[in-house]
Amino acid sequence: MGAIIAKLFPPSTYDSAIILGADAAIILVSAAVVIILTKYKRWQWLWKEWITSADHKKIGIMYLIVAVTMLFRGGVDALMMRSQLAIPDNTLLTANHYDEIFTTHGTIMVFFMAMPFIFALFNVAVPLLIGARDVAFPRLNAISLWLTIFAALLFNVSFVIGGSPNAGWTAYPPLTEMSFNPGLGQNYYLMSLLISGVGTVATGVNFLVTIIRMRAPGMTLMRMPMFVWSALVTSALIIFAFPALTVALALTLLDRVGGSTFFTLGHGGMPMMYVNLFWIWGHPEVYILVLPAFGVFSEVVATFSQKRLFGYSTMVVSVLAITALSFGVWVHHFFTMGAGASINVFFGLSTMLIAIPTGVKVFNWIFTMWQGRVRLTVPMLYALAFIPTFVIGGASGVMLATVPADYQLNNTYFLVAHFHNVLIGGVVFGLLAGMYYWWPKMFGYMLDERWGRRAFWLFFVGFWVTFVPQYFLGLEGMPRRIFTYPAGLGWTGLNQISTVGAFMMGAGFVVLVYDILYSVLHMVRDTTGDPWNGRTLEWSLPSPVPEYNFAVVPIVNDRDAWWEMKRSGNGQPNWPSAKAIRGLHVPKHSAQPFFLGLSFFILGWGVVYEWWWIALFGLVAVLASLVYAMMDYDEVEEIDPDTIRGIEGRFGRLQA
Amino acid sequence: MGLRLGSNRKLALLAILLLTPLLSGCGQDFLLLKPAGPVARTEMHLMERAAIPMGIVILFVIVLLAIVVIRFRDTPDNKAPYTPDWHGSKRLETIWFVIPVLILAFISVPMVKQTFKLAKVPVTSGDPITIDVVSIDWKWLFEYPGQKVATVNYVKIPVNTPVLFELTAYSPMNTFWVPQLGGMEYTMPGRVLPLWLQASYAGVYTGRSANFSGSGYAKMIFSVDAVSSSQFQSWISQVASTASPLTGPEYQSLLQQDLVQTQTYYGYPSYTFPSQLNGFTLNGGMYIASPLPSKKSTSA
Numbered sequence: 013m014g015a016i017i018a019k020l021f022p023p024s025t026y027d028s029a030i031i032l033g034a035d036a037a038i039i040l041v042s043a044a045v046v047i048i049l050t051k052y053k054r055w056q057w058l059w060k061e062w063i064t065s066a067d068h069k070k071i072g073i074m075y076l077i078v079a080v081t082m083l084f085r086g087g088v089d090a091l092m093m094r095s096q097l098a099i100p101d102n103t104l105l106t107a108n109h110y111d112e113i114f115t116t117h118g119t120i121m122v123f124f125m126a127m128p129f130i131f132a133l134f135n136v137a138v139p140l141l142i143g144a145r146d147v148a149f150p151r152l153n154a155i156s157l158w159l160t161i162f163a164a165l166l167f168n169v170s171f172v173i174g175g176s177p178n179a180g181w182t183a184y185p186p187l188t189e190m191s192f193n194p195g196l197g198q199n200y201y202l203m204s205l206l207i208s209g210v211g212t213v214a215t216g217v218n219f220l221v222t223i224i225r226m227r228a229p230g231m232t233l234m235r236m237p238m239f240v241w242s243a244l245v246t247s248a249l250i251i252f253a254f255p256a257l258t259v260a261l262a263l264t265l266l267d268r269v270g271g272s273t274f275f276t277l278g279h280g281g282m283p284m285m286y287v288n289l290f291w292i293w294g295h296p297e298v299y300i301l302v303l304p305a306f307g308v309f310s311e312v313v314a315t316f317s318q319k320r321l322f323g324y325s326t327m328v329v330s331v332l333a334i335t336a337l338s339f340g341v342w343v344h345h346f347f348t349m350g351a352g353a354s355i356n357v358f359f360g361l362s363t364m365l366i367a368i369p370t371g372v373k374v375f376n377w378i379f380t381m382w383q384g385r386v387r388l389t390v391p392m393l394y395a396l397a398f399i400p401t402f403v404i405g406g407a408s409g410v411m412l413a414t415v416p417a418d419y420q421l422n423n424t425y426f427l428v429a430h431f432h433n434v435l436i437g438g439v440v441f442g443l444l445a446g447m448y449y450w451w452p453k454m455f456g457y458m459l460d461e462r463w464g465r466r467a468f469w470l471f472f473v474g475f476w477v478t479f480v481p482q483y484f485l486g487l488e489g490m491p492r493r494i495f496t497y498p499a500g501l502g503w504t505g506l507n508q509i510s511t512v513g514a515f516m517m518g519a520g521f522v523v524l525v526y527d528i529l530y531s532v533l534h535m536v537r538d539t540t541g542d543p544w545n546g547r548t549l550e551w552s553l554p555s556p557v558p559e560y561n562f563a564v565v566p567i568v569n570d571r572d573a574w575w576e577m578k579r580s581g582n583g584q585p586n587w588p589s590a591k592a593i594r595g596l597h598v599p600k601h602s603a604q605p606f607f608l609g610l611s612f613f614i615l616g617w618g619v620v621y622e623w624w625w626i627a628l629f630g631l632v633a634v635l636a637s638l639v640y641a642m643m644d645y646d647e648v649e650e651i652d653p654d655t656i657r658g659i660e661g662r663f664g665r666l667q668a
Numbered sequence: 669m670g671l672r673l674g675s676n677r678k679l680a681l682l683a684i685l686l687l688t689p690l691l692s693g694c695g696q697d698f699l700l701l702k703p704a705g706p707v708a709r710t711e712m713h714l715m716e717r718a719a720i721p722m723g724i725v726i727l728f729v730i731v732l733l734a735i736v737v738i739r740f741r742d743t744p745d746n747k748a749p750y751t752p753d754w755h756g757s758k759r760l761e762t763i764w765f766v767i768p769v770l771i772l773a774f775i776s777v778p779m780v781k782q783t784f785k786l787a788k789v790p791v792t793s794g795d796p797i798t799i800d801v802v803s804i805d806w807k808w809l810f811e812y813p814g815q816k817v818a819t820v821n822y823v824k825i826p827v828n829t830p831v832l833f834e835l836t837a838y839s840p841m842n843t844f845w846v847p848q849l850g851g852m853e854y855t856m857p858g859r860v861l862p863l864w865l866q867a868s869y870a871g872v873y874t875g876r877s878a879n880f881s882g883s884g885y886a887k888m889i890f891s892v893d894a895v896s897s898s899q900f901q902s903w904i905s906q907v908a909s910t911a912s913p914l915t916g917p918e919y920q921s922l923l924q925q926d927l928v929q930t931q932t933y934y935g936y937p938s939y940t941f942p943s944q945l946n947g948f949t950l951n952g953g954m955y956i957a958s959p960l961p962s963k964k965s966t967s968a
């Protein structure tokens with residue numbers, strides 16, 4: 013018994029006041045959520061309306077909640093790191109806690125913040141943009157969501173029970189080998205990423221098929237909005253890249269719990285094989301993250317410049333070129349592993365090639381605004397901020413791709429600044445732009461612009477204050493992932509500025525959340541369904557969108573389909589006529605995705621602890637839930653035409 | 669309009685915040701821009717070669733963006749042309765395809781040349797020496813196969829002489845990095861990687877690991893003491909007459925996961941550095957011998 017408790021709550025993970033405080037906060041917040049749900053009798057509502065739902069719009073909202081929550085967790089990690097580094101020889105955090113925090117920060121931001129955020133936007137927007145009533149596989153979509161949620165839960169549980177991983181988000185062996193890393197943290201990392209990986213690949217398949225098969229009549233490939241293109245290639249990237257990660261993680265897991273020696277220090281293990289596999293996934297992954305953001309910007313810039321997207325076909329070709337090239341550059345993450353001059357040169361050049369289509373896209377966005385009419389809404393502010401930020405990130409990327417220069421810059425704060433430049437300036441700004449842009453579509457009311465602007469400025473200015481000093485720290489020779497440094501190296505001042513900037517961004521997050529609460533209270537409803545004077549089909553629908561999306565599937569004649577419809581109808585779109593409305597099928601609610609996720613959680617947790625009977629139980633539950641789903645043919649329910657007519661009528665959109 | 673004023677004020681604030689420490693100096697020490705040897709100098713030049721055109725691109729984009737946003741703002745009295753259906757121009761798009769190609773060619777031609785050049789130890793008049801480096805949790809073991817000397821956490825090298833470091837690890841991976849002499853390279857168990865560096869001036873240069881390797885990683889620091897050839901020779905003979913050999917048990921205690929002070933030994937067991945490896949490199953080559961005329965003697 014004592015041994016079990018020691019394994020569940022190893023004392024080494026509770027030896028600092030900050031950590032205990034965080035533990036207490038987590039427990040309190042969870043308790044508060046439970047109490048509130050019980051008090052207001054919301055459990056049933058939660059279960060019926062949300063947890064069992066297979067409606068892509070609700071799934072999107074749930075992804076969004078995961079993403080914002082994880083942005084909070086990852087952000088708190090970041091503030092702890094920056095606090096530790098603000099003072100030389102600081103003892104706020106021990107080396108081990110610092111190591112855990114940078115590991116969970118990176119892992120959470122990539123896998124449990126950015127990816128769910130992207131899937132949130134895919135789910136909310138893609139079917140509406142292509143005039144579809146749902147995704148191709150609604151049940152699978154819910155399964156992806158619940159695998160992601162339970163994987164995120166598993167990862168976060170490690171903070172309270174058992175200990176966090178501490179080998180970096182890249183988790184290179186042999187540092188992750190049992191003998192160097194005996195705790196449970198690394199197991200948590202491996203199992204949660206393996207589980208979320210299943211969900212991610214399923215999402216990739218789902219959206220690939222949805223986009224290829226379910227476009228409204230008339231929407232040819234070259235009439236798809238750019239966001240849909242980006243979702244298409246992202247899905248393809250996911251399908252081709254994630255298997256490499258799965259293999260790398262699974263073999264590491266075998267090394268840890270199965271006694272194999274794929275990547276071990278001794279017995280002929282080859283740690284570098286892991287590094288190759290990791291980055292064969294890892295570089296495409298950075299484009300999995302940024303291409304959806306590119307897609308958002310293409311929509312946002314065109315909408316708020318009130319002009320067609322400039323160079324659409326070049327944009328498509330660029331995105332395809334980036335997709336293809338992104339599989340041929342991975343070695344740039346480890347030029348310094350000495351693969352030899354010819355190999356390094358090859359990958360240095362291929363990396364630089366990616367900068368070309370990227371640069372073309374940047375100029376096309378700028379020229380979308382040229383001779384347009386630029387409206388500075390919050391989504392547009394993020395898009396405008398993105399352009400210089402991303403260009404600077406790309407420029408530092410080109411410096412890193414200059415092989416001999418990278419020998420100096422690799423693993424320094426210069427690298428840290430580079431990837432935050434592209435990940436925050438590109439991905440996070442893009443996702444926030446998308447959130448503000450589609451918020452009315454999701455919820456039926458607008459986010460307040462004033463508070464939105466305040467949050468934006470805090471993020472934007474905070475971003476520069478945080479990361480510009482880090483470029484210079486890199487040039488001063490400060491390596492990444494050190495938990496402290498002595499005074500007298502000249503690093504102190506720049507680190508302090510960087511910390512100030514980080515807290516500005518933290519304030520930005522607080523204001524963002526305040527904006528959401530403020531907007532809920534001062535609900536400004538979107539009654540038209542088209543608050544931005546949009547160009548694409550989602551704005552032809554009422555907000556929030558009814559469960560069946562389109563009462564009558566639209567016929568598409570143009571790239572900016574909705575814009576053209578408004579124009580040709582003299583601003584009076586053709587609402588569906590009552591006669592044209594037929595009965596529709598929508599996916600039935602099901603508890604199976606939730607239970608499948610829960611079963612994976614149990615399986616994962618059992619493996620983490622190597623408590624095999626729990627793992628076996630989880631595995632049996634997984635199989636049972638799959639078999640159940642296999643035999644459950646009763647997947648859809650019908651909405652009869654009168655209900656639809658009623659709903660459309662209530663929105664004032666029915667013609668006789 | 670209020671927005672633009674606000675943003676200007678914020679930008680000014682930002683500029684002040686960022687520039688203060690740089691202008692006031694406050695002990696800034698840009699090691700990467702203070703090369704003390706040919707490798708680091710080449711690397712710095714390439715950094716500059718990439719940074720300058722990139723800086724121009726950045727400035728150009730920012731200025732262009734500012735112009736566009738100001739000129740085409742959606743205000744009622746804006747007289748600028750508005751062409752909502754203008755959706756492309758092959759000529760313009762060709763321009764911003766070709767210009768990046770030229771810029772990248774400008775950067776990559778010397779990049780390719782220098783990458784190949786840096787891969788080879790130069791032939792010089794000076795007598796090249798080989799130093800074997802083993803990273804161990806969390807310390808650096810240096811062995812001079814030609815001189816039979818071994819040191820921990822510091823290394824002495826003669827100036828103006830290329831030094832071939834042969835890097836391996838008996839621990840999770842680290843990188844061997846002396847910023848003022850040149851860029852880093854990984855130390856990996858089961859593999860040996862060559863890295864040559866050279867000091868042009870006498871001096872003590874800080875080296876460290878830059879790849880995370882566990883809780884002692886932040887303190888995995890060593891010093892490189894570059895001295896004249898004659899001082900180097902006399903140091904070797906002094907070590908030969910005063911230091912004792914690294915014994916098996918002492919080596920075992922070095923393998924403990926901890927931090928240690930500097931040490932000096934004369935003679936060390938040969939098994940402390942791999943002589944034959946089952947590793948492979950991406951270009952398929954097995955590690956066989958150093959690219960230098962071998963001076964390796966079987967050590968004590």
Ligand code: HEM
Binds near residue numbers: 363366430
């Ligand atoms: C013009 C485009 C880009 C170029 C030329 C470029 C180049 C590079 C290079 C050469 C490295 C490796 C440096 C090193 O480890 O020493 C790197 C690292 C990285 N880049 Fe980029 N990059 C570009 C765009 C992006 C984008 C769009 C993203 C993500 C959205 C991104 C995310 C990252 C990340 C996460 C790392 C480091 C990961 C780690 O070591 O933990 N990069 N980049």
Ligand SMILES: [Cu+2]
Binds near residue numbers: 341
């Ligand atoms: Cu990459």
